Amino acid sequence: MRIRFITPYYGVKGLRILTLPVLAAEFGQYADVEICDESVEPIDFSPVDVVGISLLVYNAPRGFEIAKRFREQGAKVILGGTYPSLQPDHCLQHADAVVVGELEGLTGRIMHDLERNRLQPVYRNAEPPDVSHMPRPRVDLLKNDRYMGVGYPIEFTRGCPNACGFCVNPYVFRKFRPISLENIARDLSFRDMDILGVDDLNMTGDRDHALRVAKLLEETGNLKWAAEMTLASLDDDELLEAFARSGFTEAYVGIESVNPRALAKINKGFNRVDEYLRVIRKVQSYGIRVGCGMVLGLDGEDKDFYKQMLAFLEESKMTYVTPTYLTYVPGTRPYDAALAAGRILTHDLRAYDGLHPVVQPDGMTVEELNEGLRWFIRRFFGLRSVLKRLPDHWWRNLPQTITHLATNLWFRSWYWMLVRQYGPNRRYLIEDQDLFDRAVRQPYRRHWLWNVTRQAYRQTSGIETERPRDPEASLDRKPALPATSPSG
Ligand code: B12
Numbered sequence: 033m034r035i036r037f038i039t040p041y042y043g044v045k046g047l048r049i050l051t052l053p054v055l056a057a058e059f060g061q062y063a064d065v066e067i068c069d070e071s072v073e074p075i076d077f078s079p080v081d082v083v084g085i086s087l088l089v090y091n092a093p094r095g096f097e098i099a100k101r102f103r104e105q106g107a108k109v110i111l112g113g114t115y116p117s118l119q120p121d122h123c124l125q126h127a128d129a130v131v132v133g134e135l136e137g138l139t140g141r142i143m144h145d146l147e148r149n150r151l152q153p154v155y156r157n158a159e160p161p162d163v164s165h166m167p168r169p170r171v172d173l174l175k176n177d178r179y180m181g182v183g184y185p186i187e188f189t190r191g192c193p194n195a196c197g198f199c200v201n202p203y204v205f206r207k208f209r210p211i212s213l214e215n216i217a218r219d220l221s222f223r224d225m226d227i228l229g230v231d232d233l234n235m236t237g238d239r240d241h242a243l244r245v246a247k248l249l250e251e252t253g254n255l256k257w258a259a260e261m262t263l264a265s266l267d268d269d270e271l272l273e274a275f276a277r278s279g280f281t282e283a284y285v286g287i288e289s290v291n292p293r294a295l296a297k298i299n300k301g302f303n304r305v306d307e308y309l310r311v312i313r314k315v316q317s318y319g320i321r322v323g324c325g326m327v328l329g330l331d332g333e334d335k336d337f338y339k340q341m342l343a344f345l346e347e348s349k350m351t352y353v354t355p356t357y358l359t360y361v362p363g364t365r366p367y368d369a370a371l372a373a374g375r376i377l378t379h380d381l382r383a384y385d386g387l388h389p390v391v392q393p394d395g396m397t398v399e400e401l402n403e404g405l406r407w408f409i410r411r412f413f414g415l416r417s418v419l420k421r422l423p424d425h426w427w428r429n430l431p432q433t434i435t436h437l438a439t440n441l442w443f444r445s446w447y448w449m450l451v452r453q454y455g456p457n458r459r460y461l462i463e464d465q466d467l468f469d470r471a472v473r474q475p476y477r478r479h480w481l482w483n484v485t486r487q488a489y490r491q492t493s494g495i496e497t498e499r500p501r502d503p504e505a506s507l508d509r510k511p512a513l514p515a516t517s518p519s520g
Pocket residue numbers: 042043044047049050051054055083084085086087088089090110111112113114115131133134135136199200201204231232233325354355356361385386387
């Protein structure tokens with residue numbers, strides 16, 4: 033049996049993520065697998081037995097189009113990922129089966145049913161699956177040369193112990209679980225560069241595990257890595273010391289707002305605004321950069337929000353910020369409440385990308401929200417602010433400074449593009465044919481500026497941005513299918 037896994041284009045090009053390698057590893061134990069990431073290659077519509085499509089939310093309509101074409105050819109289609117986990121009934125109108133939540137623990141049963149042509153409509157784990165030992169993600173199956181090459185994708189943990197009101201984590205990954213050190217060491221040994229892009233939601237969710245991972249990374253030697261975590265968990269000198277020794281260069285933290293009342297309304301009271309500055313300074317004192325999320329249009333915010341955020345981000349020398357409109361996703365309780373209150377602005381799923389307002393703010397108009405974002409992007413990614421936010425003693429740590437400038441340049445062009453092309457018209461990234469063609473049909477080419485930056489980083493840091501790929505990496509091992517339907 034041949035299975036093709038697909039991620040429809042999701043608006044960002046050239047980033048390696050773990051979804052397809054993990055799906056290929058799971059099913060690759062039983063079947064022939066191939067993968068297709070529409071962000072770097074056109075979809076291969078040639079005939080195949082089964083197609084698995086991974087969906088976020090805003091690329092679900094694109095996923096449904098792809099599903100339709102394959103079903104017309106007689107292929108079975110399985111959908112999984114964020115939107116299918118939240119809205120399985122809607123997805124079943126476009127597929128033969130839907131996987132709700134994580135796949136681990138279900139693969140044997142799905143394969144068993146596929147082989148007997150008895151595919152069930154919905155597969156879901158009764159309990160969050162054990163992910164401590166998983167097959168090695170098949171990163172080798174990605175078209176690796178077509179990606180930007182910002183990091184080797186790897187997981188240290190799954191899930192997050194928190195449940196913030198705007199986040200899909202409580203619905204997809206219902207429990208925080210560490211991945212075994214044995215698996216992490218194995219996955220590390222297959223890396224093709226010494227910079228790691230950690231795909232965890234909250235890497236420090238278990239402090240002891242985080243310390244053990246840092247030790248393993250330190251022992252592996254000469255690595256650089258960045259990850260997502262809560263700021264509060266970094267108020268910890270022992271952890272920061274261990275992280276700095278292991279090559280940790282950048283923390284991405286969910287600051288979201290500097291208004292404690294707005295934070296409390298999204299169940300994020302654990303973010304202590306009065307401690308932000310002190311903890312960020314502490315993290316930076318270990319030579320670690322900090323980047324953060326910022327949510328636009330939270331309840332309790334008014335139009336002064338942007339000015340307050342800019343002042344705070346400059347004072348804290350934040351390396352970068354990702355402004356995202358408050359997005360409640362269909363199938364979650366906050367969405368239902370906003371819908372009942374008449375505050376949902378659009379039902380077009382393509383708008384649920386964090387780049388379009390979908391919830392009516394309670395303290396400003398949508399125009400004020402949009403206008404404020406334009407002002408903010410101009411200011412924050414403007415040269416004055418970029419220089420103001422340079423790390424302390426920037427001349428002593430050149431790799432750090434290069435990364436600061438390159439990151440700001442990249443985000444600046446990305447957000448300018450969004451503001452210019454999408455701001456006034458509010459078009460959707462994935463419906464814009466020109467952009468889509470440019471992004472998908474043309475193979476990704478590394479921009480010369482990107483290559484120069486990589487070289488400069490390599491020279492100043494001594495870190496390998498490319499390592500020879502392990503020839504063993506493509507070896508496929510297929511155990512026999514279980515004779516009876518495994519449970520779970
Ligand atoms: C890498 C990443 C990105 C990358 C790539 C996006 C992507 N395609 O994932 C980038 C940087 C572009 C990104 C951007 C954003 N992201 Co993001 N991102 C992630 C991250 C950290 C890792 C993804 C990953 O590799 N996961 C590991 C794999 C193994 O998990 P998985 O994909 O869910 O797959 C498992 C199951 O879902 C299931 N499954 C999934 N697909 C399928 C398909 C089939 C057929 C089957 C059987 C099973 C199955 O099986 C897998 C194994 O269990 C996740 C968090 C996370 N840990 O998932 C957030 C996450 C996906 N991002 C999220 C968000 C909100 C965003 C932003 C909107 C944030 C922002 N501030 O701007 C932007 C969107 C920007 C845009 N408009 O393009 C949310 C949810 C997105 C959504 N609504 O769907 C997540 C879940 C984080 C969170 N808690 O909020 N992100």
